Amino acid sequence: MPISNKIIDFMDKGSWIRKMFEEGIALKKQFGEENVFDLSLGNPVMEPPEEFFDELKYIASNPIKGMHRYMPNAGLEVTRQSIANELNKETNLNFSSNHIVMTCGAGGALNVVMKTLLNQGDEVVIFAPFFVEYQFYADNHGGICRVVQPDENFLPDFESLYDAINEKTKIVLINSPNNPTGVMYSKEILEKIAKIISEKEKQFDSEIFFVSDEPYRKIVFDGLEYPHIFQFHPRSIVATSHSKDLALPGERIGYIAVNPDDLNQDILIDGLVFCNRTLGFVNAPALIQYLIVNLQSITIDIRKYQEKRDFMFRELSLIGYETVLPHGAFYMFPKSPNKNDVEFIETLKEQNVLAVPGRGFGFSGHFRISYCLEDSTLEGSIPGLKAAFEHS
Ligand SMILES: Cc1ncc(COP(=O)(O)O)c(C=O)c1O
Known part of the structure; x- marks a missing residue:
């Protein structure tokens, strides 16, 4: 074969x-x-959105010298700072550009996160029904997915979550709003997941990362407010993109955001940047990084x-x-x-x-x-x- x-x-x-x-x-x-x-x-x-095309026209008429060259593997400072500012507005936390790593979409972000965190045989807890690529992404980096069953409303069955976390668990990965159900997790649900993670960390004397895959974060209906995970667990990481909120899936632009309250953030961020480089992404596409600087509050x-x-x-x-x-x-x-x-x-x-x-x-x-x-x-x-x- x-x-x-x-x-x-x-x-x-x-x-x-x-x-x-x-x-x-x-x-x-x-x-x-x-x-x-x-x-x-x-x-x-x-x-x-219109604003995207305005930025595109502007940058085409006002090119920046060197803008198509290699850059730091974490991405452009100006883009990361703009994302940090937007996250600060949304969360009241204290993100700096240092907490942001620009990636090739949410898919790239998840691969970088898993590459950075997983040892061979480590487990990634995911929630059914799930985005099928998770299993392949985990396998890319020596990980194995363990699946938590949902209740009748496609919210996590907490008993199933409790049973799924063991001494090999390194990541609990959520996706809200969800593909394929469209369900969004409330603050209370995030709090409960985080509480179970913390209990299990104590039980196994381990460190588990609470990772949120959220490319649909800004596509939320009925006036609901999107609850961020950061306040619920210090080791929390967001993997996201502008594939859906700016309708740019072909442009492959996303980012990782690391909780500013994570005590081990320096080594984590260094690891993420290293993996962004060595997975061969090197850095997220330059032109599109420039284009999204002023689009962080646009959807x-x-x-x-x-x-x-x-x-x-x-x-x-x-x-x-x-x-x-x-x-x-x-x-x-x-x-x-x-x-x-x-x-x-x-x-x-x-x-x-x-x-x-x-x-x-x-x-x-x-x-x-x-x-x-x-x-x-x-x-x-x-x-x-x-x-x-x-x-x-
Ligand atoms: C749940 C989920 N995660 C990640 C992705 C990948 O997004 P991206 O195109 O930004 O890599 C998708 C794409 O459909 C998705 O539905």
């Missing part, structure tokens, strides 16, 4: 979204673009996503789907009317509607739809969703 057996196995396990994407292309060829409703991808159709129009959520939630409920109301991100995770979610996805496909089975997120019996799509795609998918429900 020309490539590793493990990668062959991983490609098979982690291929649901890719598979649906390819099937979507084939269906569109057969039936025409306008007759296929692909709800499988989290690739926002929204364009970046795409959240109201549009909330309208799309309202539309899909109403229509799915009218059909009879059971869905937990999402408070953020741009996904829903309804219960599959057929217990076998893969079979149900096939039924949907017969209606030219594409979605991802729950098992693609480590949680069968549900399916994920994205609604970061054109209204015409969402509206067009409803008859197919109805027919598939009735045929199941």
Whole structure:
């Protein structure tokens, strides 16, 4: 075999979204673009905000000498300071540019964090349903994921969390607002998770890091306030990006923020910067770092996503789907009317509607739809969703 057996196995396990994407292309060829409703991808159709294009024009007309050269591996000072200022406003903490490491997206950030923290065989606690890449990222750095089950509202089952943490646990990784459920963790939930982590640290005389993967942090609905993790645990780290809040997933820009109250922050930050370099990222792309300096308080129009959520939630409920109301991100995770979610996805496909089975997120019996799509795609998918429900 020309490539590793493990990668062959991983490609098979982690291929649901890719598979649906390819099937979507084939269906569109057969039936025409306008007759296929692909709800499988989290690739926002929204364009970046006006302010992004203003910055782009400005920098194109006023280039800075040396701006395309190598830079410190942590990223540009001016960008990191701007992010630190924004975090200080949001958290009332005392971030400096030193606490920020610019990365190639949230995916890059998570890999850098795991590379820095994990010893061979260390465990990363994740919460089902989860972003499937976590398992591959942990494996990249010798780690193993241990999965915590959710309650009926896709919030953590605390008993399951308690049982999942052991002497090998190095990271407890949350994702809120969540892909695929859209659920957001409240302050009380973060507090409870942090309390369990602290108890377990005492029990095992260990150091566990509370890591929050939050690329959807600014996509929050119903006027809810986003609770940051930093106040709940000193060893807390945020991995995030502007892939969703500025609709820039192709630009690969994100960052890591380290809790300013972490007593061992110096060695941690040095490790993160070293790993950003040696994983081959070297530094996050230069041009886009300049572009986001003045965009830290700018977000795409959240109201549009909330309208799309309202539309899909109403229509799915009218059909009879059971869905937990999402408070953020741009996904829903309804219960599959057929217990076998893969079979149900096939039924949907017969209606030219594409979605991802729950098992693609480590949680069968549900399916994920994205609604970061054109209204015409969402509206067009409803008859197919109805027919598939009735045929199941
Ligand atoms: C939960 C979650 N984490 C991380 C990522 C990766 O984000 P990025 O494109 O910034 O690497 C995604 C992308 O969809 C995601 O949904």
